[in-house]
Amino acid sequence: MTAQLQDAYAFPELPLDPADAGTNLLLTGPPLVGTQRLLLSMVTGADEGEGLLFVSADEDGVSIIEDYETAGHTFDPSRMCVIDCTDHSPESTGAVRQVSGPSDLTGIGIEFSSLYESLRESGVDRARVGLYSIPTLLAFAEDFRAVYRFLHTVTGRIRTADGLGVFAIDPDAIDDEAFATVAQAFDARVIVREGDDGPEFRVRGLPDQPDGWHPVP
Amino acid sequence: MSGDEAVSLLYVDPDEQACLETRTDLEASPLLDVDVRTCSSLSTAIETLEADAIDCVVTEYELSDATGIDLLDRLRDDRPDVPCILYTDVGPDAIHTGAARDAVVEYLPRDIPDPVRSLARLVRNVLDERSQLAYPLPETEDERLAAIQRYDVDDLEATMAVDRLTELLANHFDVAVAFVGIVDAHEERFLACKGADWDRLDREDAICSHTLLEDEHLIVEHVQSDARFADIEVLAELDIRSYAGVPLTTPDGLPIGAMCLIHDEPRSYSDDDIEDLHRFAEELMEQLELRRRLSDVERAVPKPDHEGIK
Numbered sequence: 362m363t364a365q366l367q368d369a370y371a372f373p374e375l376p377l378d379p380a381d382a383g384t385n386l387l388l389t390g391p392p393l394v395g396t397q398r399l400l401l402s403m404v405t406g407a408d409e410g411e412g413l414l415f416v417s418a419d420e421d422g423v424s425i426i427e428d429y430e431t432a433g434h435t436f437d438p439s440r441m442c443v444i445d446c447t448d449h450s451p452e453s454t455g456a457v458r459q460v461s462g463p464s465d466l467t468g469i470g471i472e473f474s475s476l477y478e479s480l481r482e483s484g485v486d487r488a489r490v491g492l493y494s495i496p497t498l499l500a501f502a503e504d505f506r507a508v509y510r511f512l513h514t515v516t517g518r519i520r521t522a523d524g525l526g527v528f529a530i531d532p533d534a535i536d537d538e539a540f541a542t543v544a545q546a547f548d549a550r551v552i553v554r555e556g557d558d559g560p561e562f563r564v565r566g567l568p569d570q571p572d573g574w575h576p577v578p
Numbered sequence: 579m580s581g582d583e584a585v586s587l588l589y590v591d592p593d594e595q596a597c598l599e600t601r602t603d604l605e606a607s608p609l610l611d612v613d614v615r616t617c618s619s620l621s622t623a624i625e626t627l628e629a630d631a632i633d634c635v636v637t638e639y640e641l642s643d644a645t646g647i648d649l650l651d652r653l654r655d656d657r658p659d660v661p662c663i664l665y666t667d668v669g670p671d672a673i674h675t676g677a678a679r680d681a682v683v684e685y686l687p688r689d690i691p692d693p694v695r696s697l698a699r700l701v702r703n704v705l706d707e708r709s710q711l712a713y714p715l716p717e718t719e720d721e722r723l724a725a726i727q728r729y730d731v732d733d734l735e736a737t738m739a740v741d742r743l744t745e746l747l748a749n750h751f752d753v754a755v756a757f758v759g760i761v762d763a764h765e766e767r768f769l770a771c772k773g774a775d776w777d778r779l780d781r782e783d784a785i786c787s788h789t790l791l792e793d794e795h796l797i798v799e800h801v802q803s804d805a806r807f808a809d810i811e812v813l814a815e816l817d818i819r820s821y822a823g824v825p826l827t828t829p830d831g832l833p834i835g836a837m838c839l840i841h842d843e844p845r846s847y848s849d850d851d852i853e854d855l856h857r858f859a860e861e862l863m864e865q866l867e868l869r870r871r872l873s874d875v876e877r878a879v880p881k882p883d884h885e886g887i888k
């Protein structure tokens with residue numbers, strides 16, 4: 362029990378209980394209502410020994426880091442990195458790795474595995490992974506199956522490496538059937554919606570989480 | 579992967595010394611029970627993949643006649659479910675993903691301490707997770723595959739019964755094609771097929787791969803406007819424009835395949851139609867169940883030759 366708690370990933374900024382190591386969460390919500398803000402909060406731990414890999418297909422890497430710091434977090438390039446999959450990005454730096462575009466799922470996967478391995482080598486054996494967002498990957502991919510293969514592979518790596526994955530998707534941006542299939546690759550969902558008093562969220566499918574809707578901080 | 583049998587791994591590297599060392603180290607690893615084949619080029623790798631059942635491919639980036647990415651591209655065409663690991667000193671920036679941008683591969687740098695240990699662990703994980711599949715797996719995949727062994731019908735009488743039922747099905751619904759498909763680990767095998775001459779389909783191309791995960795059935799009124807299937811060229815080539823499938827489920831709840839209707843233009847089905855399709859599927863499963871029990875009994879009763887006289 363104690364070992365499990367140590368291994369679990371806590372959410373210091375959110376009214377959530379820790380998620381077990383190896384969990385992959387699908388964060389579902391429309392854009393512009395705090396879905397990305399909640400994602401950045403979920404991939405932030407209190408532990409300075411944790412790594413962070415962020416895959417960004419919608420926004421360039423420098424802007425993501427700005428968003429992250431504007432939300433009051435510190436981006437530490439010695440253990441954090443953004444894989445920038447947008448088309449219009451400059452050359453790779455230590456903090457932002459470039460791939461040729463959102464349709465290059467092979468390239469994104471290679472960069473991801475390489476960074477995960479670098480973290481392990483530098484003694485960081487716990488990492489959170491954020492991805493924003495799945496509909497953009499689907500829009501650029503030649504084939505739905507390629508995106509499923511990519512998600513299945515990346516979530517598998519997170520599961521076996523005892524990481525935590527949070528992948529954002531706007532369910533209204535893709536077909537219901539495609540959404541249901543994508544959801545098969547994940548353990549549970551975090552749902553964001555526009556409430557009366559602003560954006561709110563709840564968790565579905567994880568044991569021992571508080572019930573009901575919570576405001577997105 | 580059941581984990582009981584030795585894993586068959588293909589290691590591709592133009593450096594002979596590296597081949598020998600990696601093979602020896604992998605075969606000695608306590609993490610894997612593995613049988614390693616080695617080769618140096620894309621062409622010999624393809625020959626090996628055609629000749630032998632390979633569970634996992636590990637490749638250098640620079641091969642004697644191509645790159646590891648070229649090999650990956652061929653692998654996804656020929657054996658799409660086989661996981662591939664790029665194992666190389668070449669960094670991500672220098673790897674040209676070219677035509678294989680949607681192929682997806684695992685990557686492990688060689689310039690780390692004790693790389694073969696990391697490689698063995700990655701091979702183990704990739705196989706355990708059934709990584710790099712392009713379709714979702716039922717939660718009961720292992721049990722499901724074991725059940726297929728028990729229900730497999732290859733005797734003539736059984737095949738005729740399945741054929742008869744499939745023909746009735748096609749006539750009843752007035753569709754272009756009706757079939758019974760068994761979904762194996764990597765492909766769908768057509769047990770009976772009325773209206774077409776289909777033998778096998780890669781599992782990633784088969785709509786039935788998704789039907790296995792349905793509690794009731796899967797109806798796709800227009801295949802080419804469903805995001806999951808619209809890009810699968812072989813479906814359009816086979817004139818699969820509409821699909822209705824009911825999983826074939828064993829009495830203990832394991833889906834082994836599907837009974838399906840295919841039409842060459844988009845179409846819908848009434849609730850009564852779908853209920854009928856369920857009845858056909860139940861009838862077929864009852865047939866298969868009876869035959870399974872019969873063969874169990876035959877196996878359990880010793881042949882007269884071996885029977886002692888009491």
